[in-house]
Amino acid sequence: MRILPKEDLLVRMQRDLARSLAGDHASIKWAMVIDLAKCVGCHACTVACVAENKLPPGVVYRPVTEEEIGTYPNVRRRFVPRPCLQCQNPPCVKVCPVTATYKDAQGITVMDYDRCIGCRYCLVACPYAARTSDFGEWYTKGTPEEPGKIVGRNACADSYERQPAMEYGKEWPERGRSSPVGNARKCHFCKHRLAEGMLPACVTTCIGRATFFGNRNDPESLISELLADPRVFVLKPELTTKPAVYYLK
Amino acid sequence: MKYKYFIPLLILALAGLAVGAFGLVDRLQHGLNPTALGSYIPWGLWVAFYLLFLGLSAGAFLVTIMTYVLGMKQFEHIGPLSAFVVLVALICEVQFILLDLGQWHRALYQFFLTPSFTSLLTWMFILFNAMLVIYALKTFFLIRGDLVRWSKDPEKGGLRGLYGLLAFGKTEYTSTDREKDMHKVHILAKISLPVGLIFYGTNGAFFAVLLSRPVWNSAMTPLLFVVAALLSGGALIAFLTYIFRQKDPLNPDGLCYEDRICLDLGKVILFLLVVFLALEGMQFFVGYQTATIAVVTSLDLIVKGPHWWVFWIVHILIGSLIPMLLLIFRAGDVKSVALACFLIFITFAAVRYNFVIPDLAVYKLEGLEATFAHPRLRTDYVPNLNEWLVSLWIISTGLVVMLLGTRFLPIVTENGGTDHA
Numbered sequence: 055m056r057i058l059p060k061e062d063l064l065v066r067m068q069r070d071l072a073r074s075l076a077g078d079h080a081s082i083k084w085a086m087v088i089d090l091a092k093c094v095g096c097h098a099c100t101v102a103c104v105a106e107n108k109l110p111p112g113v114v115y116r117p118v119t120e121e122e123i124g125t126y127p128n129v130r131r132r133f134v135p136r137p138c139l140q141c142q143n144p145p146c147v148k149v150c151p152v153t154a155t156y157k158d159a160q161g162i163t164v165m166d167y168d169r170c171i172g173c174r175y176c177l178v179a180c181p182y183a184a185r186t187s188d189f190g191e192w193y194t195k196g197t198p199e200e201p202g203k204i205v206g207r208n209a210c211a212d213s214y215e216r217q218p219a220m221e222y223g224k225e226w227p228e229r230g231r232s233s234p235v236g237n238a239r240k241c242h243f244c245k246h247r248l249a250e251g252m253l254p255a256c257v258t259t260c261i262g263r264a265t266f267f268g269n270r271n272d273p274e275s276l277i278s279e280l281l282a283d284p285r286v287f288v289l290k291p292e293l294t295t296k297p298a299v300y301y302l303k
Numbered sequence: 304m305k306y307k308y309f310i311p312l313l314i315l316a317l318a319g320l321a322v323g324a325f326g327l328v329d330r331l332q333h334g335l336n337p338t339a340l341g342s343y344i345p346w347g348l349w350v351a352f353y354l355l356f357l358g359l360s361a362g363a364f365l366v367t368i369m370t371y372v373l374g375m376k377q378f379e380h381i382g383p384l385s386a387f388v389v390l391v392a393l394i395c396e397v398q399f400i401l402l403d404l405g406q407w408h409r410a411l412y413q414f415f416l417t418p419s420f421t422s423l424l425t426w427m428f429i430l431f432n433a434m435l436v437i438y439a440l441k442t443f444f445l446i447r448g449d450l451v452r453w454s455k456d457p458e459k460g461g462l463r464g465l466y467g468l469l470a471f472g473k474t475e476y477t478s479t480d481r482e483k484d485m486h487k488v489h490i491l492a493k494i495s496l497p498v499g500l501i502f503y504g505t506n507g508a509f510f511a512v513l514l515s516r517p518v519w520n521s522a523m524t525p526l527l528f529v530v531a532a533l534l535s536g537g538a539l540i541a542f543l544t545y546i547f548r549q550k551d552p553l554n555p556d557g558l559c560y561e562d563r564i565c566l567d568l569g570k571v572i573l574f575l576l577v578v579f580l581a582l583e584g585m586q587f588f589v590g591y592q593t594a595t596i597a598v599v600t601s602l603d604l605i606v607k608g609p610h611w612w613v614f615w616i617v618h619i620l621i622g623s624l625i626p627m628l629l630l631i632f633r634a635g636d637v638k639s640v641a642l643a644c645f646l647i648f649i650t651f652a653a654v655r656y657n658f659v660i661p662d663l664a665v666y667k668l669e670g671l672e673a674t675f676a677h678p679r680l681r682t683d684y685v686p687n688l689n690e691w692l693v694s695l696w697i698i699s700t701g702l703v704v705m706l707l708g709t710r711f712l713p714i715v716t717e718n719g720g721t722d723h724a
Binding site: 121152180 | 333334335336338340341342343345346403404405406407409410413414416417418419421422423424425428512513514515516663668669670671673674675677678679680
């Protein structure tokens with residue numbers, strides 16, 4: 055019995071994901087499509103990403119920029135979510151002096167936090183400002199503290215901050231001076247979730263179903279269908295970085 | 304340098320170390336957290352200072368070019384001083400860049416374990432170490448004879464042991480040893496020519512290869528870096544030659560040997576200043592003529608942004624026009640030439656600052672800094688107290704090494720350097 059008149063796109067993407075993961079992993083090339091006509095600028099993806107990756111203040115993987123287009127009275131707003139574009143010709147990889155950032159077999163530009171020296175050359179090289187540096191900030195920095203009372207750092211807020219990030223399938227130690235503090239950080243398409251057969255957090259939380267994800271080498275996938283759409287464009291194509299994140303006008 | 308200046312300068316340097324230590328301790332304890340750096344302007348004051356000291360280290364390179372390429376043998380006499388200045392500048396450089404790293408300790412081994420040769424930073428690391436080795440050896444061979452002599456000089460008191468240690472226990476120094484050492488110095492100088500040229504050019508290429516940086520991304524940037532390095536480094540050497548001059552006892556009121564070197568250097572500095580300003584002028588002309596928004600925005604930030612005075616007053620007026628007038632109209636007056644050179648190298652930090660910061664602040668995605676508000680996600684940057692304190696500490700270390708080296712090592716000799724010819 056069909057409950058919904060139409061299958062939710064998330065269900066379709068989840069099925070596509072399972073099919074890709076069940077097949078030859080070497081043939082997978084992950085891609086993302088963001089339909090700007092559907093994005094309502096709710097920033098749910100930004101917040102989901104922050105929560106999923108336990109991002110500290112000042113570190114953001116997927117901000118949503120807002121643009122005002124046209125002149126009065128013909129104006130409209132456009133929201134542009136900007137994850138790491140996972141360029142196929144990534145300027146950030148070439149400049150890393152210690153090979154701490156590289157393309158994995160499935161097309162994701164990943165970071166090796168234990169190798170990164172924190173020179174921030176990759177931040178400077180990225181044309182999309184998709185990388186941020188972890189300067190060791192705390193949400194609860196400077197907040198009051200009262201032993202035995204539910205205020206300040208030792209209460210709920212601090213316990214959130216002490217949750218380890220699970221990026222790259224590893225439990226990172228409590229924030230202090232060790233990595234990823236002092237490192238460059240970036241979106242990795244929630245690689246740790248993909249390994250468990252789950253879609254990236256920004257995809258599952260998109261209330262407008264504006265973000266699509268899948269294997270662009272799978273012709274049956276939703277992402278492949280969307281990539282054939284004539285509305286497809288990429289950011290700053292003149293730089294020939296060949297992003298794997300596409301937008302629909 | 305007169306003795307009366309040594310103690311006050313040493314006290315100044317030690318005070319700088321003491322005050323700067325507050326910033327250094329904070330930096331070492333809390334990483335980059337105490338700095339005003341952010342993700343959209345990830346490099347700031349320390350990188351600007353790194354570039355300044357990079358340029359200052361080019362003085363000896365300039366001396367080498369003039370001596371061995373242009374055949375101006377009189378500059379051979381300031382070899383020990385210029386080689387030592389390179390070492391001091393490199394010591395400051397490495398501190399600035401290490402403290403700018405988020406995980407600085409990894410730089411000590413990760414470059415050896417997992418180097419990437421597609422990155423110009425790796426090549427900078429290699430060339431930096433090559434320069435360090437070349438100039439350490441060059442300084443050693445230039446002063447070894449004096450070290451041996453001083454290690455046996457009763458007047459040197461308790462320092463004799465140190466000189467013996469620095470001479471690696473050598474107790475005799477014959478004219479054959481001297482010939483051999485000078486031969487080694489000549490070979491090192493010739494090696495340093497291509498290495499230095501590639502090193503300074505690579506530092507420019509480090510910025511030039513970034514496609515998304517409108518002003519940096521130019522084939523002219525490496526050339527500009529080489530000229531800038533020669534200009535600022537040459538100016539420093541000319542100024543130091545004047546500071547460490549020894550009056551000729553036979554003609555105390557006339558020009559001494561170092562004065563004449565300083566005047567000769569002044570002519571070279573004037574030429575380099577004109578070339579540098581011409582290149583910089585071309586950069587602005589081409590940038591404004593192409594009228595690309597990102598390029599124009601970056602150039603506008605330099606000439607009419609909130610820090611316009613850094614460009615117009617510090618760089619153009621104090622660091623270029625006044626020195627140029629002095630070098631043209633007071634070319635025979637050694638004090639004026641030394642003053643001009645002092646103004647050039649001391650204001651060169653402004654050139655470096657204007658090179659690093661404005662280009663980082665442009666060509667982002669529209670609305671990026673407005674969407675996720677945080678002090679680390681802004682496109683404006685002003686160095687904070689911590690960055691200045693750490694800079695003070697590093698510069699003070701350089702000053703201490705410079706003062707102690709020139710006072711207690713045979714860097715500047717009493718006979719006008721002719722011992723090193």
